[in-house]
Amino acid sequence: MTYVVIENCIACKYTDCVEVCPVDCFYEGENMLVIHPDECIDCGVCEPECPADAIRPDTEPDMEKWVEFNRKYSEAWPVILAKKDPLPGYEEKDGESGKMEKYFSEAPGEGS
Numbered sequence: 001m002t003y004v005v006i007e008n009c010i011a012c013k014y015t016d017c018v019e020v021c022p023v024d025c026f027y028e029g030e031n032m033l034v035i036h037p038d039e040c041i042d043c044g045v046c047e048p049e050c051p052a053d054a055i056r057p058d059t060e061p062d063m064e065k066w067v068e069f070n071r072k073y074s075e076a077w078p079v080i081l082a083k084k085d086p087l088p089g090y091e092e093k094d095g096e097s098g099k100m101e102k103y104f105s106e107a108p109g110e111g112s
Contacts, residue, residue, distance in 0.1 A: 001059055002037040003046060004066040008054035009033055010099040012090040013109075015083045017046035017055060028080035028109030029073055031087060036074035037067050052094050078111025 009032040017033070018026045025039035026046075035046075037058070047055045058067050093099065 001042045001057055002040040002067065003035055003042065003044065003055050003057055004037065004063060004070045005032065005034050006054050006056055006066050007099050008052045008095070009050075011087060011093040011096075011103040012052045012054070013084075013087045014051050014054075014090070015080065015086070016049040016051060018080050019083045020045045020049050024079055024081055025074075026080050027074040027077040028111050029077050030105040030107040030109055031103060033080065034070040034073045034077065037071050039074075073106075076106075077108045080109065080112050082112045084112070 011031050013032055015033065022043060022045070023039055023041050025036045027034050027036060035055070044057070047057070056063060056066070058064075093103070
């Protein structure tokens with residue numbers, strides 16, 4: 001099992017999860033985070049830390065696409081090790097539907 005970041009993270013990018021991860025398996029895109037599924041140790045400490053409810057175990061239904069999505073971008077984006085402020089406008093976008101089509105960016109973040 002692994003944990004993955006799903007669409008709810010897009011355009012919010014809370015980083016509370018990064019601070020609690022014992023293995024530094026979060027990677028930063030311009031407007032979201034992902035988890036490297038092969039580095040995640042399945043401890044689950046990140047899931048309750050996410051204010052956007054954007055982290056899920058891969059054992060939930062229909063998570064296969066998110067496992068591959070997280071794998072793809074974790075191999076392209078830099079690791080993030082420290083908490084940062086959420087993105088501007090995150091309050092309005094938290095919980096919004098259709099975020100992948102509206103906001104997703106393949107560009108890497110700054111990392112840390």
